[in-house]
Amino acid sequence: MADPFSPRFDAQGLLTAVVVDSATGQTLMVAHMNAESLKATQASGLATFWSRSRQKLWRKGESSGHLMRVEEILVDCDQDCLLLKVRPEGPACHTGATSCFFRRLRPDGVLERVSG
Numbered sequence: 001m002a003d004p005f006s007p008r009f010d011a012q013g014l015l016t017a018v019v020v021d022s023a024t025g026q027t028l029m030v031a032h033m034n035a036e037s038l039k040a041t042q043a044s045g046l047a048t049f050w051s052r053s054r055q056k057l058w059r060k061g062e063s064s065g066h067l068m069r070v071e072e073i074l075v076d077c078d079q080d081c082l083l084l085k086v087r088p089e090g091p092a093c094h095t096g097a098t099s100c101f102f103r104r105l106r107p108d109g110v111l112e113r114v115s116g
Contacts, residue, residue: 008080009035014050015082019092022071022085028092029100031060033082045070047086066090 007015014032021028031049033041037057040048047060047068061067068086075082093100103111 005075006079007035007038007075008078010080012052014052015080017047017049017082017084019047019068019084019086022087026099027101028068028086028088028098038082041070041073041084047084060092061089064090064094066092068092 009015013034015034015038017031017033019028019031020026031047032052033048034050037048037050040046040057040059044059047070049058049060050056051058059067067089068084069089070084070086072085073082074085091098093102095102098115102113102115104114106112
């Protein structure tokens with residue numbers, strides 16, 4: 001028997017969305033989704049998020065062309081976080097890095113680049 005999807009949005013109406021490459025499992029980015037961006041993602045198959053800084057919807061890659069095609073959406077046990085498995089069409093990070101997680105925090109408090 002399948003469970004009903006009842007997302008638990010936070011006080012700002014958002015869910016955390018962790019985005020991973022479906023082929024490699026590499027974590028690409030973390031973003032936020034509201035009900036509207038979740039619906040747009042499900043309808044189009046393209047990752048769409050809510051920009052907290054710009055206070056608007058944004059489709060990943062809308063300006064760069066580096067779209068993310070959603071292959072699967074997994075929901076955590078509390079239904080307050082999503083895991084999007086995507087096929088990226090280019091780098092995930094606005095810096096041009098493959099992943100937004102390209103730096104490691106060393107014990108001395110310094111960031112070092114670990115990947116491109």
